Amino acid sequence: MAFTLTMPEVGETVTEGTIERWLKQPGDKINKYDPIVEINTDKVNVELPSPVSGTIIELLVAEGDTVPIGAALATIEEVAGEAPADIAPPRPSQEPAPAKAPPTSVARTHAAGERRRATPRVQKLAEELGLSLDAVAGTGPGGRIVEEDVRAAVSRAPLAAPASAEQGPEEESVPLTAVRRTIARRMSEAAFSAPAAWLAAEADVSGLVRLRDSLKESFRTKHGSDLTYLPFVAHAVSRALVEHPYLNASWGEDRIILKKRINLGIAVATDHGLIVPVVPAAERLSVTALALAINDLGERARANKLRLEDVQGGTFTLDNTGAFGSIMSQPIINLGQSAIITLEAVTKQPRVVGDDAIAVRSVVALCLSFDHRVLDGHQAGYFLREVKRRLESIGPDTGID
């Protein structure tokens, strides 16, 4: 049976393509997915795979010729029995439609009246940029409005353009950056896939505060960086994880995967977005070694100098939300992990101590989110209690090396 190869759709605004080179000639045998032809469009060469197995009968378009999307390119005597493969180059994935105000009557008129005056993608872009398509002249085929028209119109539009009519005067719409989009997608995935439960505990870290105060200067002199509370918590958490493997695990649909190594992810805010570099084998490191590793990762994350292994293989995440003064938070578990803990701000509080006396103590909250598919509250509670015990046992004489 003869199969006709046609020019696939390459992109929303692309209406035609040029045959650059035939990679097969009439009479040649070809396997499904073997490269058959190179087409060119907008300075991109696309090597098309054959959708079927068979023998080339005829090439219908000469090299160098430009043909519209859908034009017949070649006929192939097809080996019977298989459905042809989809060989169209990748199309932009559809982002889940954001919640938004209903379109204005103007937009609706266009959608119903002038068919395909602009593609949905271009309409969406105009909407995001707060531009009415009414104000845009189309330069695409048949007067269709293409993306460039919208962008050009926006760059020409005065600042108080129709945009303000489409959104409240007190509102401003901000186009999404790629980083924002990625974070949004992964957050939703993480938040909606794991049924997360949440626990918080308070630790009395008065001893830790005294120890850190006494070491601060010498640490700075010796290592050239600040000693914060974070490495102490990283130390306590990694040791506790050794005893509580279900917190260092992931959900595998038909099983639970316990990770033997403790690779501690540390959330870092950078100009390029949120990054979670990883301290590998954290359970083997001293407080000092953890401090240096965390400082190094943070600096390199901000300077774009991380390596692939620095951001892969995390098994548990520690987030220093206390850096912003937060005293309680509810973190979202990283994809592929079973739990995340936050270190909140250390504050001085009146607390009941000893024999019902009231004293001023340094306290901190530790907040834990865990994947309830992987473990239950009592396991999470034991883990949290162990982290708390380790932090509270730190005193002025505890060694950090």
Place this chain on the structure above:
Amino acid sequence: MGSALACEYAWLGRVPYEEAWSLQKRLASERAAGERPDTLLLLEHPPVFTTGRRDARFNLRLPPEMLGAPLINTDRGGDITFHGPGQLIAYPIMDLRAAGLGVVEYVRNLEETIISTLRGYGIESGLECGRTGVWVPQPSVSGTADCPSPAHGRGGRGEGSDKIAAIGVRVSRPGGASGGWITTHGLALNVSVDLAWFDRIVPCGIADRRVTSMERITGSALPLQRIGQELASQFGSVFGRCMVQGQIPDLSPA
């Protein structure tokens, strides 16, 4: 929590064109097989003229033997151009399907990457209707945003902008049925390259335009590797990738 997908980038120094080309093919196969993440190669070439698939001999202003550098016919899109020392080359090896990107969006992202990088050095640049690449308005001419020609026309306007970066891309499926759509080739940004080389050709087949460089515009010396670092950073922002430093076996300078 949840960080962006990783993209490895590496500065390779000066690499002969054909060596970098076969490296790209190898990395593209590895990418298609899922053996490596998206990868951004940063480098410069020794002097070389390259053409896309289309026969470009009519875009030479000298006979090939008088060009002073090899002329290589490549499998990328786009027309003839020059690469040489002082020009920053960026070759992304990306899986478009995994990235959720279409071919056209990919090219627009490359342009956006270049524009953001240039902005960091105080250079305002933009696109030209129907012409891939990035352009800088000539100081004497204003109002380059207008677009009288159809979006896909090749007519364009006369004077107005100089080309500072060229783009030529190839998309293929080196892994066959199992692999994704992988990009090779990429972009070339003129940093301090000797522009006299371009006089020997009609760059990108466009006769009425000139080329320019970052050094010509800013009047100051710019280290290529640092601009590569900045471009990698902007690439991460535009494509939503966490850029991590990688080593390419057998090629990365020690």
